[in-house]
Amino acid sequence: MINITLPDGSVRQYKKGTTSLDIAKSISEGLARKVLSASVNGQVWDAARPITGDATLKLLTWNDADGKNTFWHSSAHLMAEAVETMFPGVKFWVGPPVENGFYYDMDLGDKKMTEEDLTALEKKMNELAKQSNSYIRKEMPKSEAVKYFTEKGDEYKLDLLQNLNDGEITFYTQGNFTDLCRGPHIPNTGFIKAIKLMSIAGAYWKGDEKNKMLTRLYGVTFPSQKELDEYLQMLEEAKKRDHRKLGKELGIYTLDDDVGPGLIMWLPNGTVMIEELEKLAKETELEAGYKRVVTPHIAKESMYITSGHLPYYAESMYPPMEMEGEKYYLRSMNCPHHHKIFAATPKSYRDLPYRVAEYGTVYRYEQSGELFGLMRVRCLHMNDAHIYCSKEQFNDEFRAVNDMYLKYFKIFGIDKYVMRLSLHSKEKLGIKYVNEPELWLETEAMVRNVLKESNIPYVEVQDEAAFYGPKIDVQIWSVIGREFTLATNQVDFSQGRSFKLQYTTADNHTETPLIIHRAPLGTHERFIGFLLEHYAGKLPLWLAPVQVKVLPISDKFLDYAKAVSDKLKKADIRSEVDDRNEKIGKKIRDTELLKVPYMLVVGEKEMNENKVAVRRQGKGDAGVKGVDEFIAEATAEIKERRAE
RNA sequence: GCCGUUGUAGCUCAGUGGUAGAGCACUUCCUUGGUAAGGAAGAGGUCAUGGGUUCAAUUCCCAUUAACGGCUCCA
Known part of the structure; x- marks a missing residue:
């Protein structure tokens, strides 16, 4: 006889060579009909495989992975x-x-x-x-x-x-x-x-x-x-939540064959979203001590040789254009330009950490088969910034960046993601990664250390680092299950040296700064694509391209509707009037489908009392309110960036 | 980049070896209505692009291009 220990801790005795299926049958016929396989001493076995010794057993059904x-x-x-x-x-x-x-x-x-x-x-x-x-x-x-x-x-x-x-x-x-x-x-x-x-x-x-x-x-x-x-x-x-479908329905972006694959044109509604995101980022970064800069979208070949982009990354860049005997490249990243800004004036330790931010577009020649709606494109707005700091400052700076991610994620209610610590691979040093074996190990340990100290759950993946250093990627999934990097936080021990970036230390010698590349909102393209799916198109008020639609019951109340809408606009609320010659039911239906957060129905009653009948998208009638009262409430909702 | 599928009106999609249709959207008119589709008329298409087969191609064949489903890649 053998002893079989079940998940509840009970031990039963069976004949040697009995199967999991037999055991299931001995418990109940119903269970036996559902058993697909069994975990025997931690290994998944056929339910029909004979068990020859003492074992702990878990019968596995459809409900077990x-x-x-x-x-x-x-x-x-x-x-x-x-x-x-x-x-x-x-x-x-x-x-x-x-x-x-x-x-x-x-x-x-x-x-x-x-x-x-x-x-x-x-x-x-x-x-x-x-x-x-x-x-x-x-x-x-x-x-x-x-x-x-x-x-x-x-x-x-x-x-x-x-x-x-x-x-x-x-x-x-x-x-x-x-x-x-x-x-x-x-x-x-x-x-x-x-x-x-x-x-x-x-x-x-x-x-x-x-x-x-x-x-x-x-x-x-x-x-x-x-x-x-x-x-x-x-x-x-x-499929209904797919950002490509919603992007079209809500007038967020468009593509055109004449412009080219992967080149997004932002329609007015999408542009509002970009501007709101940038507003949030600028506020946040101002508070965190970043300075804003603006740099050109092209640069000479020599800079990209220095940066390492051409040696390591040429395939993903648009081919060069030639002017005055000089090759110019469209930038695929902002960092080299930012390094030049750092280098523009002498820096001392007192200037560090030096943080510069820019949301300019970068251009990447992604393989044609990889393009995917807003998620994978060839022209992207990075939510980019670079931090130049000393080794001693690194921990605090890197941690502050991680905190910034988490702050954003809270605002957007993002809780399904995985943090991936991406490391280099020894074999590809000098091919895919700059050949500095010790520096790799040292910086990887630094990053791992910050994650551990901050108690941030993460997974480690080999051979996924940037060419200049290890990074943390925040992984998300589109509604159809494709995996994407939403945000990224990277350490760079390499470009500082190649650009000969220096600062003077307190004891008056020169030192090369560490560089942190960070994009907590990733790219505006991908982030907005993600948000459309995340909210199923029902954007929070502060992000909604049209925040309020005023719906007059009939033409007779059109003037009042326009007056209400003007008042809202003066209070910085994005408002439109539905002035079509349609019945109220039709206006409501169409506005619901456009997922405008608030509808204000106005007719005779409202006009006489200087009020509006409020209707919340997806929720129906929310009662009659004074115009000022509505403005106050909506303004608070916008200002706090409330999810609803 | 590779394998496969697809490309018809602004959108969603029918259809055909004899130069095209629906619904929605759009324009005009009627209607002036109280919380998810009022009615009528009209306008709108080189049937992705370029070749070939054919008396005749939007339809069949080839190439290109773009999108889609994957693979690979991804700072």
Whole structure:
């Protein structure tokens, strides 16, 4: 007999070789029907795999991340089985579960898969699922596995085998499909009740663009049709929040083929948002001791050789233009210009920390396939500033920048993000990163130290630093799940030296300052794209391009409506009058759809009493108020930058 | 940059080897209305661009371009 410890701490005795599924059945039949896999001594196992010794056991269902992953991974095998029936000779690479479903990468040889094939594949999968074929695990010696795939001519699985040791090689078979796989899998295909194949995409083998492009098939499955329907419904909802859709509907920005890809033109409504963000940033930075500067958007080649941009970053810059025998580049960053400002006058330790801010545009030649609405563009407004400080000041300065992020995040109610400490990679010193091994380690330790002292949760990632130093990126996700860096805070030990930046210390020698590059709001493009999705277009009053729309009941009250609107404008409230010849219901509907925060309905009653009938977007009638009373309330809401 | 899909009116989208349609928006007129769509008429399109096939191409083929879904990249 063996002792099985359950999550509640209870210990039960079972026969040696009993399975998790048997144990589930001994608890309840209902539970057994839901068990997808099991965590046995912390390892995820097939529910049907015999347990041969004492173990702590957690039965995994759809509600456990690992259970779900088992389900989706098994679904990938089911999909592969269906693909193999329709595309004989297909070779498979890997088929892991992902955040919302699973994919399988495959080499279809000279065959092509089209969107039309997806329906047929789904049908086939449903058919195979209904057969409730068990997923059968089989261990195999490496030599035998190598022989099997050599005969089959499957270079992909042979490649996988290279990294596996004898004794840890397992195969899984369901129905007529066998795959090299470490598992685990769900008991049988009958658990998969609802199937949706999402898309066909290309993906480089092993994620390396030098390798062959494989066909990647994405799918998602659920234990019931209802859950699939809900998921698809959720995707529809997410689409409504997509900043590209909202950006168009709300008149925020536009693109034009004649201007060029990734070059955003801000419409009047979007420009209001930019100005409000800059106002917030200027206020905040003034308080934090920053000075504002303005610099040109181009510079000579020599400066970008000094800065390191051309050696390390040329591919992402627009090609140069030539004038008077001199090459000029559009800037991809503001920092070199700011270094020149630092260098313009001699600095002493008394001038440090020296903080300069500028929200000028920079230009980056992003790969065409990477452009994405406002989130990835070729002309961007950085919320940029550079801090020049001594080593001793670094901690306080870096911490103050982090605090600034957090202050902004509070204003915007941003709580879903990840701070990533991005480090260099030793192997790429001199290629992707300036070749200063000790300085890298030293500054990375400094940054890590600040994060720890401030109790800021973070994750460390290798090989993601800037070429001049380590950084902290704040990661967010767009509504459709794409990952983006919202804000960034970087240390630079390199450019100060290359620009020969110096200050005189208290004991009268010269020292090179450390530089902090920071953009707590990232770029205005990305930040506004993010905000549109974050608020689903329902912007807080202070950010809303049109804050108030005055809606006269009929033309008779148009003059009064205009008078009210003028009064609001005088009080710095962005107000418009809906003077169309429409019924009030229509005016309200259209204004609701434009997500204007306040509607002021005015008719005979209001006119006679110098009042307005207030309506809050999405909330309906909020009662009648005096005009001055409304102005006072709205002004307070704006001034405090209240979320609502 | 790579793989795949798409490009028809300002927007959302039908449609066709014989030079195009709907709804919304827009203009004008009627209507002057109390909290999410009043009525009528009208205007608006080199069917992304360039080639090819054809008696004839918006439709079929090729190239280019842009957007979209991924991959790769990303200061």
